[in-house]
Amino acid sequence: xxxxxxxSFVIVAVVFxxxxxxxxxxxxxxxxxILESDRLLNNxxxxxxxxxxxxxxxxxxxxxxxxxxxxxxAKCHENQKEGAREVITFLINKKPELWNKLKEQYDxxxxxxxxxxxxxxEVLEKKN
Numbered sequence: 001x002x003x004x005x006x007x008s009f010v011i012v013a014v015v016f017x018x019x020x021x022x023x024x025x026x027x028x029x030x031x032x033x034i035l036e037s038d039r040l041l042n043n044x045x046x047x048x049x050x051x052x053x054x055x056x057x058x059x060x061x062x063x064x065x066x067x068x069x070x071x072x073x074a075k076c077h078e079n080q081k082e083g084a085r086e087v088i089t090f091l092i093n094k095k096p097e098l099w100n101k102l103k104e105q106y107d108x109x110x111x112x113x114x115x116x117x118x119x120x121x122e123v124l125e126k127k128n
Contacts, residue, residue, distance in 0.1 A: 020075060021075050021076070021077055022060075022064055022068075022075045022076055022077070022080060023060065024077060024080075025057075025060075026056070026057035026060060026061075027077070027079055027080065027083075029057055031083055031086055031087060035086075035087065035090045035094075041095070041098065042098075043055075043058075044058055044061075045098050045101060045102060047059070047061075047062060048061065048062050048065065048102060048105065048106075049101060049102070049105050050062075050105075065106060066106065068084075069106060069107070069112050072115075085119075085123075088123060089123045092120070092123050092124065093123070093124075
């Protein structure tokens, strides 16, 4: 009986963990305002690199970013995925120096560049 109960708890934990999503607490932040402000954008990049102070939303992003990269944003809500695409497209096409700084921090071996190569090429095509 104890074994069956233990297995049941494990199954429930796995189901709930698979259904877990990232917080939506910061989803109303205006990405356009951040991307259009060099000061704000640089503050976020410095936060993510660990060289500057973080806002609460910056701290949350810094906390979940490695996992999101690893899992293909599996715990992201659809609007978070869209926001990520917007930011990545902007950085690659308009601020490649900041994009490269973040790649150095979060993808030093190029594993994610390779993993997301198709998406990256699509972003580059939008530039041309």
